[in-house]
Amino acid sequence: MNEQKSIKLSLANTRKMMARLAAVQAVYAYEINNVDNLHLMQLLNNYFDKEFRENELNIQGEDLIPDKEFFTVLMNNTIKEQELLDDIITQYLTESRRLNQLSLVLKCILRVAICELKFMSETPQKVVINEYTNIAHAFYEDIEAGFVNGILDKIIIDMEEHNTSI
Template structure:
């Protein structure tokens, strides 16, 4: 099993995302459900990273996370708090719709850039965000972009966070008008 790079501070990411969510109008989810989605997004990025590096199939990774990983924690955040259904839906859909998702991402890259040139974790972040923007219209654009930008910021810093923000903003315009 290969672990993805750990964010510099998951606790800081969760605090930032929770503060942003508290300031927004209700999306119909409780604060506990919102937090569960946030954790699921982070775990989804980790699972995509792992699948790409190991070549492991989606069902195997979902089963591994369900059987073993959700029992643990990452920097004090209990992964058991993740929305496992959302995680599983995302992982399966991203694999199934990868050609469509990758085309959305590629359309937002600079001329001459291919998606394969992106860092594996950045690719996982963008695929996760693009999936939600394209296939989960029930999730607000602002929520999707904010959450994945914060995940990028935790893994890398401002440069990659700005890149993720710009790419997902463009994908949002392409998919939701």
Template sequence: MSDSKSQGTQPGDGGSRRRSAARLAAVQALYEIDMSGAGLNGVIDEFLHKRWTGADLTDGEGVSLPEPDGNYFGLLLRGAHGRQADLDAMIDGALSGGYSVHRLEAVLRATLRVGTYELLDCPKVPARVVITEYVDLTGDFFLAKEPGLVNGVLDRLARTLRADEMAREAG
């Protein structure tokens, strides 16, 4: 597997927009797997070769989305899908008010799983970038309190999973 963590990150090259699109696609694909029971490899193939290819896709504000970074999409989706039980336990520990990940709406659950995976296994991406990306993504799907919930959960997890990074940032 290529090192997608270091690809497409130069300012002005669209790499960050392609990564944002990869995050969105990973959340959508994980949601599809969760809801339909579709197979991982089939969903990856469908997203990369059919759904996102040549499509005129826009975000919640009508801004045209680039084609996702396919390597990063695959990394996020495979990681979030493959470590789902571990991720769910972490998310459960970060939720307050007696909530569990399984009581959350399916898109919100997929968002938290992919975001948690990225915090856990993609240390080259700053925690604040991860949190901001998934809060923004949640805002494209929900208008109420859900972006705040994602912010709170991912922030709590970042303080545990990336304690040194978060301490340096705070101090």
């Protein structure tokens, strides 16, 4: 692979990673503000506007702009399928750790990650685990990030054993 192609792939991966983080933040904002998807998308469009990002958020560079299409599909599917995603999360929790005991940020990370695993299969599963474990590390210590990693890993093992989607 030539260097220019490698840089383009790296940029695409960075933009997807930023879209994943933005989706977690958007789902969190949706939960705490109880707004509809259209209003949420209008608020988040500033995140994708280059001039707003540079002037208001002081973020420079195209590589830090999330992949808007990927973000939109991921966010919308997560919000639309929240009940199903919560049911899936609940299946992998123990008696000592129930869904209502998880912090909202942790729930949002798991919801978005599971949504990507279930509905957006173009990304390798191990990459999805790694990306959301890294997102968890941005908000939490090792224990919670390990918890996210463990839940997602168990889901993937079950998917492989049953040769099916979640």
